[in-house]
Ligand code: AMP
């Protein structure tokens with residue numbers, strides 16, 4: 001049995017001590033963050049890490065992000081912290097930025113996916129920071145979904161995948177950002193983005209020269225630095241094709257599917273696009289076309305919508321890859337198995 005615990009009640013403060021103990025003793029508790037829901041276990045316990053991989057059905061060479069309650073805890077788990085890394089923590093924590101450090105020996109290889117480095121972040125959700133404090137250990141937490149599926153942004157989505165497999169879920173409501181954290185490493189005074197996310201390249205470039213890991217741009221040529229980027233990810237229940245580029249061409253192309261009768265199409269589109277489609281179609285509206293934050297926020301929920309509204313193929317409308325659009329298009333590229341079609345004037 002998996003217990004669901006509401007954050008919005010007076011008992012949480014007491015309850016969290018108990019949940020912290022479950023983690024410390026090797027159990028699993030899913031927790032809310034500003035990005036997506038995490039599947040938490042004791043990051044210092046290799047056996048707990050193995051349980052996380054088993055619950056998710058995740059390959060064990062795909063490392064876990066370690067969550068701390070405050071930046072001053074980081075030094076206990078990493079060999080060194082550079083001034084630029086200090087600055088990133090100061091500016092963006094608590095928040096959706098994960099930093100890769102050389103790990104100390106107390107981080108087991110099960111947690112680090114057999115790497116000599118460890119990825120650490122401090123999440124913004126107060127209920128989760130209270131959980132980490134109560135546990136008294138850092139918490140390893142990948143997204144709380146079955147591997148290959150879209151990440152959960154509500155406690156209900158966590159229950160759908162994890163009910164019966166973990167001890168508890170803390171229900172902190174829908175996640176604010178809805179996309180996983182930006183993962184970076186600092187190399188020779190430069191910031192390298194391994195995975196785009198809520199903290200954008202534009203924001204990081206204001207601090208220091210920032211580059212995107214080459215493997216993210218040309219995924220076939222180079223081995224990605226963030227190992228998880230090589231796996232199938234975020235796959236919805238039907239094949240997805242995403243259209244981007246010239247607005248008129250996108251509208252024409254997507255509208256044309258509603259006239260085809262060869263199979264049942266579903267649509268993951270902006271409000272403007274939805275207005276051009278027949279009402280009886282299966283449509284998930286991600287927000288207004290210019291509102292990329294809404295697209296980020298609703299992305300995974302939109303992909304999961306087609307679990308309960310089955311279709312043969314999903315036709316998606318994407319966005320341009322600037323600001324948070326870079327992270328959105330990274331997820332949509334993976335969710336579609338690289339079926340992103342760019343339409344020009
Ligand atoms: P998630 O899939 O949200 O659980 O995030 C975990 C991802 O973080 C992994 O799939 C990797 O891509 C990345 N990651 C974790 N630890 C490291 C590390 N030490 N070095 C590089 N990337 C890492």
Ligand code: MG
Nearest residue numbers: 142143144151
């Ligand atoms: Mg994940």
